[in-house]
Amino acid sequence: TAAVAIALLISYILYTYRHKEYMSHLQLKKSERNFFTLFKINPYPLLLTRLSDHKVLLINNKAIHFYNLASQDLDQIDGFIIYPTDEDREEILKRLQQEKYVKNYILEAREYGDSKWVMINYELLEYQSENCILAGITDITDLKAVEHELSLHASTDMLTGILNRRSGMEKLQLELLRAKTNDTPFLLCFIDINSLKLVNDQYGHREGDWLIKTIAESISGYISKDDTLFRYGGDEFLLIAPEQTEEYIQELWQNINEQLEGKKKEFNKPYALSASYGFIICAPSDDTNLDTLIQKADAAMYKQKHTRVSSAFK
Template identity: 40%
Template sequence: MADFLVLVYVACYIGGGALSSLNSHRLTGVCISFFILLTFYSYKKKDFVHQCKQKEASENLRKLFDINPYPLILSRLDDGLILLTNERAQKEWPLAAEGGPQYDTRYVFRDAEDRAAVIEQLQKTSSLKNHVLQQMTAPGFTRWAIVNYETLEINHVRCILSGFTDITQLKKVEGELAKHASIDLLTGQRNSRSGMEALTQMFAESRNDWVECTLCFIDINNLKQVNDQYGHREGDALITTVCNVFAANIEPEDILFRYGGDEFIMLFFHKSNEAAEFIWAAMYKEKTSRKKQLSDNSDNAGSSPPLVH
């Protein structure tokens, strides 16, 4: 329809110019007018075709943008104003789909400092892959994601296209694996490897400062007798009960871990020998009481083992 209107316009214009030239016997004017109008028509047609192609490309890009199964956010590079979000992103962040200006710092980056660091990298490379961050999906709810950033120019405005992959479940599995690798499953305290690493780190951090602490090596008396007489289930219950007594009487800065079997290592941090002895006496009294209840054999309670310094 647009091509037809342009043709009618050109024909009328040429016809009017020809009639005017014939009346004044200026046939040269007809040729010049025809050439000018033909050039004008060719330019307008190319411009019209270019605009149609741009519109079609924009519509196709928007369709691809919307049907992408991963959240996508387009924002301005200079101030972070969100220009466009696809349907998946709107479901992930309902607040971003509400009216009013929204900024990418709330959704695309951890914070303003993280955005500044990413922008600096994008200025150098124009893209950034596999950036891991924790995002807010709704008030009080967060998730982990890997984000890929690309810079592009749209309507002479520099923008950032951010694409997200949810790795929350992967992070949970990673956390569980780390927990199982560092936690003793029976007692819930650090295992030997994790405990030795904690001691090594603490000693390394305190190398240049004088820190008073007391190191205890502990083993449970008569555990074999409990296992033989009552079974290994009761022996495990004894280990767990004794460990719970230890854990309940130490400070958060202290270190407790199961060294192996019925052996534990405990570090009283920033405590003198006398303070550690006082705490240990209270723990041993409570431990002995619980041990008697579990084994039902008061004769098995040994004397308090000495502290190892």
């Protein structure tokens, strides 16, 4: 009797265990079906990749359209498209192992069509008894364009299209730091448009704006790609020329003056198109600040302007 009772107890325990296992299996299958359904109808691009080899297990139609993958079979899709670079992939995988998710990772999609900016949320989960990575993609290309436009407006002088004073001063500060760090000099040139007030008074501010813009364009057209030109004030500009010499700035202004003379004739202007300039070579050993450097370059400019005016009356 005892043996029969024990046998019945064991049978009951086994039945209960198998019943629970069966119900859990059904529940898992149901959960996977629900997951699959939600995955497919999600309005945002989704990819599910296997952690061990990054094989793409699932991809919804939104992701296929977003990455231009309609012509590829599932086995042909590279699971690495959800990572920006190899270095970023290592960082993301490390964070997934530690935190199980990575939120709002912003990157530029670099394959399969046009360049796009995306924000991706990564989550480590189990699917069909395998560790997988679910990646949800949001296209933020338009937002990035707006961000770029706002940044451009914040850093650009609207009349001339060159850097404004705030951004230019930041560049100058960085150049001073770079010069001291790398033990390399740079040239700072102060530029002042001649007779702008006279042009404004006699021909109007629209004509004065044209003069400012034309001179800025002429300077920009001849400076080196490593140089930085920015508008310091109404008719004043600063030019930062890393590792350049006096010969460079003199040749530069010879070309600029020739072009301005040509524009005067081309547009038949009744006034001179010209600017005065002065420059200093900023040595790495100089223990000085930005204001002092600008004052020295400004003084050199006024010296040149005074010489030019004096010569005109001789």
